[in-house]
Each structure stands twice: as structure tokens, then as C-alpha cells.
Amino acid sequence: MRRVCGFVLGVLIIPFAAGERPLANRTASIAAVAIAPGTSIVIDGQTGEETWARATAVTEFLQRDPREGEPATHATSVRVAYDDRALYVAVQADDPEPDQIVGILTRRDDQSPSDWVRVAIDSYRDRRTAYEFAVNAAGVKQDKYWFGDTRNDPSWDAVWDVAVARSPAGWSAEFRIPFSQLRFDPGSGDTFGFAVSRTVAHVNETATWPLLARSASGYVSSFGSLTGLAFGKEKRLEVMPYALGQVTTSPVASGNPLVSSPDPQATVGLDLKYKVAPGLTLTGTVNPDFGQVEADPAVVNLSAFETFFAERRPFFVEGSGNFSFNIDCEDDRCTGLFYSRRIGRAPQRVAGAPTDGYAAQPSNSTILGAAKLTGRVGRFSVGVLNAVTTREQADLAAGPGLERSTTPVEPATSYTVGRLSREFSNNSRLSFLLTSTNRALTDELRFLPGAAVTSGVDGDWRLPGGRYNVTGYWAGSTVRGSAAAIDRLQRSNVHSFQRPDADHLTYDPLRTSLSGHAGAASVGKISGQRVRFSSNASYKTPGFDINDLGFQRRADEIMQSNWFQVRNDTPGRIVRNRSVNVNQWAGWNFGGDRRFLGANINSHWTFVSNWQTGFGVNVNAAGLADRATRGGPLVVDPAALSGWGYLNSDNRRAVSLNLNMFGHRDRHGSSAWDFSPNVTWRPQTALSVGLGLGFGRNIADAQWIQNLTADGETRYLFGRLHQTTVRLSARVNYTITPTLSIQLYAQPFVSAGDYSDFKALADGRAARYEDRYAPYPYQANPDFNIRSFRTTNVLRWEYRPGSALFLVWQQGRDGFLPWGDFQFGRDFTGVFDTPATNVFLVKISRWFDY
Secondary structure, eight states: OHHHHHHHIIIIIGGGOOOOOOOOOOOOEEEOEEOOTTOOOOOSSOOOSHHHHHSOOBOOOEEEESSTTSBOSSOEEEEEEEOSSEEEEEEEEEOSOGGGOOOOOOOTTOOOSSOEEEEEEETTOOSSOEEEEEEETTOOEEEEEEETTTEEETTOOOOOEEEEEEETTEEEEEEEEEGGGSOOOGGGOSOEEEEEEEEEGGGTEEEEESOOOTTSSOSGGGOEEEEOOOOOOOOOEEEEEEEEEEEEEOOOOTTOSSOOSSEEEEEEEEEEEEEEETTEEEEEEESOOOTTSOOOOOOOOOSSSOOOOOOOOHHHHTTGGGGOOEEEEETTEEEESOOGGGTTOOOSSOOOOOTTSEEEOOSSOOEEEEEEEEEEETTEEEEEEEEEEOOEEEEEEETTTTEEEEEEEEOEEEEEEEEEEEEOTTSOEEEEEEEEEEEEOOGGGTTSOSEEEEEEEEEEEEOTTSSEEEEEEEEEEEEEOOHHHHHHHHHSTTTOTTOTTOTTOOOOTTOOEEEEEEEEEEEEEOOOSSEEEEEEEEEEOTTOOOTTTSOOSOOSEEEEEEEEEEEEOSOOSSEEEEEEEEEEEEEEOTTSOEEEEEEEEEEEEEETTSOEEEEEEEEEOOEEESSTTSSSOOEEEOOEEEEEEEEEOOTTSSEEEEEEEEEEEETTSOEEEEEEEEEEEEEETTEEEEEEEEEEEEEEEEEEEEEEEETTEEEEEEEEEEEEEEEEEEEEEEEEETTEEEEEEEEEEEEEEEEEEEEEESOTTOSSGGGSEEEOOOOSOOOEEEEEEEEEEEEEEEEETTEEEEEEEEEEEEEEESOOOOOHHHHHHHHTTSOEEEEEEEEEEOOEEO
16 A cells, blocks of 8 residues: 555656746726616616616636636626615626527526626625625526635525626626625725626636636635725515415324324415614524425434434525534534534434324424524624424324323424624634523423533634634533433433443433533645645544534544645646645544544546546554444454545536445455446436436444343344445426426435344454454344335426425335345335325415515
8 A cells, every 4th residue: 555655646746746836916996887867777688778888897807717817718898887776797708609608597506517607795895705696698596605715605595686698799697786685884885895707618617807716715805896886775674474385195004093194284484684783684584494495315324323414494504604613524514513403303202102092293393483693793793593492292192082192202492503703804713602502391301401502712813825724623512401311411322421441431320411622723724726735633522512502423532634735727638637635534532542543545637528537545544443332342443445436527518427436345354335326418408307326235244233231241232234225316407497497306215234143242452353252142133124215396486586486295205124135126116115205385485675
């Protein structure tokens, strides 16, 4: 492996290591012109109005990609105007080959390999936050919110207008952006941050005004200035009521009086936004419904830790950057002190059916209402959120007469998050965050904590010149509750205080609180055309716990890592850009046990043809797995070698391919691999069909099964697992107009696991693998054959700006059988033999502003 790494470093990295080309500092400004009284601008994509003739155009567009800093190959001009209600932007995008302009028709906010024009406005002029409004040549709208200079939230939606028009010279776009959709303080000045970006699909070029360099440390901080503005009386209130009708059909046991099928329901709710002060907006929702949101994919989790699912509900996704406090990041997915899916979670108590009766309980907690206050006060960015969920109960029917009763399964709960950030002129930041969870517990629910509080401070300090930064955080947590609740928390896989070989942990079944803290520090080079790197260290004490309102897989860990990247973004005859990354990582628990040690080298290449590929190799030394026995002694985790790769074809073509591969192996018979091809076919600009296959094989020689206690002795049981998982996915997107679309999605899923060679842990620290386990006559059958089907089908019509009609059909099927062999035909046919739950709903919302 040392020879392989040395060869790759020599061949791939050395040619990259030419000296860095410094970027010239540029100041850019554009002046907005006032629309004369008695005149107006019609949003039709044409720019013939007198106002546009008076407006000064900017034309100095420079390439962001592929040849950073060079003049754009296609001429673009931008003009800006305003009245007392809105900002108007006209973009003329010339193209000497107008028949090559690409406009793919999709639903709003979907990305496509089209020609795009994007207008970004830093209305606070803080060089960290911005609102982006985009349109492609087919008139499809996108909008997103930028925060932290480089991160963005594509779920942010505003109410605005845009129109496009084609001409022999190219195409043009005309925007109307109401000031009410931007957050700013009218008394702070007449200047916004401003930038425009244009993508030309057929030459795969992105040009911007001013230059938004990929090699820079930021994005919003590179904006130019929009001057000459004046603001009239703004609208302060937006209200969007909704009404919903829903019918659910599901399997019902004969004689069950608690469930009916079909089950019709109707409900109403309300969303609102109110500008409480310059720069501060209150967003609220009453009785929200998220029935149009796509269901989570099926998974089989055999690990000791919780599965993370991304937030999809619009109220919580929009503006989520205001509340982010990340403590763990992996593959660009970060988790931390605030995980909004805790709000409205599934009830944590399961009420079993009586032996002579039935039980029914809700699948999720009901959100009575939620509100968030976000915005800026001077140099401070503010975010406060509160949500309240109702007490949930299960219905029971038992006895000869099926007498009815209820039992609580989830308490009424209040969730609060507050975040305050102080931002500095050099794009440095210092932030504070506080979360609080408070439950109204009954006797049946005292296995849950009554209260939990977390707090933390994090920062990002930019060194002079902006190429280097120092980041870090410190966070503390306290959870309080009954002895039963804190005992349950101590024994969870997050903490495992009861481990018999953990001298550094103190398990106390009588304690009524649990506290801890965590921290991290990092130093790195965050910009540059050739080299970037970072060095990181972090820890979480054994008592640190944030899972009442955050997401944390485990405590009791100390980690360090290093990352070094060499990149070359200058296109050649064949290669457009490439990079090589070298990573190293290691981790321990607070008892000094080394949990893992590894290294990785990977490389990524984009070709002039727009094909992409990448590959990587991971080398992991042996470690000590202190969660493998789910609260028992730790076990040596064998050394392993793994590799991965991907290949993406040109997505501008009618047919495009994505292929992902992964493989893993150790020296003791354990291995895994996964093969995932996906094909997208676009027979016309308004229709796309995607088909995906995932085929995985997992052979684990020592997969934990359960812990058995008999005669005062606990045995930790393992088996050799042969698991096959196949997942299929199909998507059909048909866009009739930019405001009317149909989306169909379906995913059948089967995972079968066959266990053999049962064994009990003998000596988890033994040097020889053969001495770690002893054969055990396990009599139970842990084999599984899990079948699932998910489909979500949505017709969405934005019948006027900000107002929408949804028609939705969702179906879910879940089944389990106690056999472990996999047969494709039998198992996938069996998916559709599983009883189905169907939800049909109609939802209409109407937007008003005052």
C-alpha cells in the first residue's frame, strides 16, 4: 500500500503543484435607475421599455468556470431598475448559436443542464447572506438563500416574477423581485451586495459579474455593489392559509373497532410571515401539514446507532442555516445541536395490544404550532425557534365488550432553539446557540427525560488575507429526569456506561441528571487555486448528550484528522479539472482505547466532455469497537481495506448514466460490496425518466445478534451473516408548464439476511481472531427477509405566485418473513403481496400580502 500511495502521489500530485496564481482584487458597482412616475415595466422578457434605455448596463463578465478570471466567451449585459415596491433586473444573454440554447422544462427549483441566469442580492450588505433568484431559458424558476458566505438553502421560496424571451441574438430574462421578499434595514443605506451569474450549457461555461472565483475563500463576500436605491412603504405581513382533504386506506384486522378503512379526514392550517422590525421577520405555522413531502427510503440498520434521515418538511428546512451548529460532518452531511426531525417525531412509547383486544396509535406527534424569528440586528444575526407538540395517546379496546380506553405514548413537549451570531468585517464569525426541550410527563412516560438543555459557542476566524482560518466550537449539555429515564440514557448505545471493562465510566442507576461537554478546533487553508488543507481535533465527554433536540450517534470519543488537497482547475485538451485528496484519521475513547486509525487517498476528474469520475482507497488499521456488544466488553475490529469509485456521463445528453461502486474486505472472511447504476432518459425537454438499481452484498463474520443473561451471566452472541440487499427506484417527472408539474416516484426494496456459525464472545481483546469467540448452540432464528415499497406521486400547480394546489397519492408496504435466502423473483413479487396503506390527499394554499 505504501508503494501504491507513493506512486499515486508522484503521478497525480506533483504535476498539480505549480505555484498559485494570485487573484486580483476587483471592485465592481452597478447603479439602479428609478422607474419614472406614471410608467411601469411589463414582465414579459422583453427590454424595450424606456426605463431600460436609461439604465446603465454592466457587461464585464468573467469566467468562473472553466477558465477562472478570463473574459466570458458570450456577451452578457445587466441593467437594474426599481420602484417603491420592487427591484427589476434585465439580463440580455447573447449567443451566436441561438439554436444551441438549452431550456429544459422542469418543476420549480429542480436543477437541469440548461442555460441559466442567476441574480443574487446581499440585501443586508453583510458579505455573508444573500438571496438568489434564477431562471433558465425555458422559464423555470429557482430561488435559494445563501448563508455563512458559502452555504446555501435551496428550499427557500419567495414570491417573485420572471419572464424569458428568445431572439436571433440569444435570449433575455426580466425579473421583478419585491422588496418584501428581501430582508434589510431601509435606514442602513441605499446599497445592496449584488452579483449576476450566467451558465451556457452547450459550452459548459459559467461567467459572473463580478468575478465569483472558485479559488476564493467565499462566495457572497465576492459580490459587487448595487447603488442608488430608495425604498418606499413596504408590505409587512404575508399570510398563507391552507385546506386539506385526505382519505387513508389500510389493512384492518377483522373486528378491530379502532381503525376504519377508508378513513376520511379534513383539516385547515395557516402559515404567516410578519416583518416585526427592519431586518427581523417572524415566520409562523399553525397545525402544519406535510403530506406532500416524499417518504423516507427503506433501510435495514444492523448497527448500534440511529439512522439519520434528512429533513424534508418545508417549514423546518427553510432558513435552517440560521440554526445550524454542527459537531459531526461526513461526506458533506453535518449533524449537531439542532435536528428538527425531533419535532413531530414518532411516539417513543409503543402501546402493545391487550391479549384480548386491539391497540392503535399515531405514527407521528402532532405539531400544534411553530414560530421562528430570524434576521439581523446591526452586526448580529438572530434566529429563535419554538415549536409545541401535543400529547399523543394510543387507543385501546379490550375485554368481551371491547371497552375503550387510552394510554399516553408521547408527552406534550415544547422545543426551543436560539442562535446569535456576531459577524466581523473580515468575514469572521462568533456564534452562540441554546436549545431547550421540556416535556409534560405522566407516570407512564417517566422513562423519558423531563428537560434537556444544550448550549454552545462556535466561531470561524479568518486570518489576514483570507486564505487561512481557525474554526472551533465548545458545547455543553444537561439532561434531567427520573432515575429510570437517566438510567435508560446511560445504558443506551450513545453512552454504554454499564460496560464491564470501562474503568473510566461510572454507572449510577440512581442519578437523575447527566451532563457533559464537547469541543473541536481546526486550522486550514480555505482558498487557493492549487493547495488546500485542514487539521482537526475534537472530543465528546462520556456524559455529553444532545439527542432530545439534536443528533448524536455516540459520546465518549476523542478524534483527530488531517486533510490535504491538490487541485488544478485550468482546463487542458482532455481534462477540465482534477483534484487529489489525502486524508488521515484516528480516534480513541476516554479510557485510552484506540477505536480506529486509517488513511485514504482519492482523486476526482472532470473531462472536457463533461464526463466525471473519481476513486479512492481506504486503509484501516485494527481498532477496538466499544459498541459492538451493545453495552458489553469491547471487541477488536480487524484491519480492513476498502475502495470506491464513480462514473458520471454527460448529463446534457438525452441519456445519462451514473455509476457508484464500493468494496470492503478484512482478513477474517468479512467483506461487502455495492453496485449502484442509475440511468436518466430525457426524450423531450419536459419529460425525464430515471431508473436506478442498487445491489449490495454484506458478509460479516461476527455480526452481533443479542445479549442473553442466564444464571447471572451475560453472553454476547454473534453470527456469520450473509446479507443481500436489492433496491430499485423509478422517477418520472413531467412538466406541463413551469408552474404545473407531475412527479412520480417508486422504490421497491428487499433485504435478506442468513445467519450461521453462531458464537459467543470469549475474549474480545485476544490477539488471535480465533480466540475472540467460542461456538455457541444458539437455538433461535434471527434470519430476516424484509420487504418494502414506497411511492409518492404529486401533481403540483402554482396557480398564482405563492399559491399552490397539490394532488398526492402515497402508498407504503412493509413486510417481514423469518427466512434469510434471497430470490429476486420471489421476493420482489412478494413486495406487492404485502398489505398496502394508501393516502390520497388534496391540499390548496393561497398567499396574501398586506
